Amino acid sequence: MITEQTRHSLDGIFTRAVQSRMALHAGDTCEVRPLPRDRDQHHGQEQDSKSMVVLTISSLHFRLLMMFHIDETPETQAYFAGEVEGRCFREVFYETANLCCGAVNQELLKHFPDLGMSTPFTLDSRCAMFLRELDPGFTARYAIVINDTLRLSATLCLCDYATVDFAWDDSAVEEVSGELELF
Template identity: 50%
Template sequence: MISAHARDSFDRIFRKAAQSRLPLDASDPCEIVPIADASAGTTKDTQVVVLTISSIVFRMLLILHFDENDAARGYYLKEADERSFQEVFLEICNLCCGAMNQELLNAFPDLGMSTPYVLNARCLPHLHELKPALLSSYAITLNGDVRLAATVCVCAHAPLDFVADTSAVEETSGELELF
């Protein structure tokens, strides 16, 4: 139900958003590698942030996996920051999903985006219950030592074919979108 062009487009859109929004600084390395299993590398403490982008023809879940460990806290929290790690990380995840939403708006003008919510990663093996037409997972390494993962899950309600142009340079610095 999802064409090869659409699969490739979702992959490129995710990679561009992750590389531009997950690192705190544009010079920080962001390595993204496909993985076969969304649950690979999860521990009993691993949590996921779930965001949804919905249109008339599809529903996409962006699921960002994380462990709140010293490396992640040290990377995302600054000395003077009074916010919790989860608050800061949810904001970063929202920016990543918002970047994907902006790219998808070029092909689908009727999109809606959810607010992020946190679940335990034990829910990941149940994604197949949604009957996704596309399920892609990635291991992400930021700045050499911060390890995250991501899953893009797309459920199509109709045949889905589009080609995303992700070559345009984005000029925004991360504004807040309210729905």
């Protein structure tokens, strides 16, 4: 069982993480807005995108999947890898998505000890239509708009193995950067 308090907390944690990690340059804007909840998760922008970058945070009580749906357009590639000479788009996007997932992980560690986090990997976006096979207790979709022009979407999928209940205090968020995390 996943409480409404937990759903609200995950929404806040994810939104804050995306806004602080996906906007790469000072002065960039990053809008994150929830998309309507649907029983069918394999439509809309996810269907239009070609790739899905997936990361997981796992504990004994739950597994949280974070999926970023991307279309590797020239605009998307230019934003994420354009200024990093000699590095490919996926490499830079993986690092950005990993930073975002790490920010979520740090907040969840305050409530759940012993979390594990995966490295990013890419799946074809059509795999999203099989999310229901995981029997998630909670799924949320988000539109992400950077600088009013670059559009991505994301899906959070929480599979619960026990009751998941916590409250996130958004006023107590510390801004931390540059820490090395060992796995």
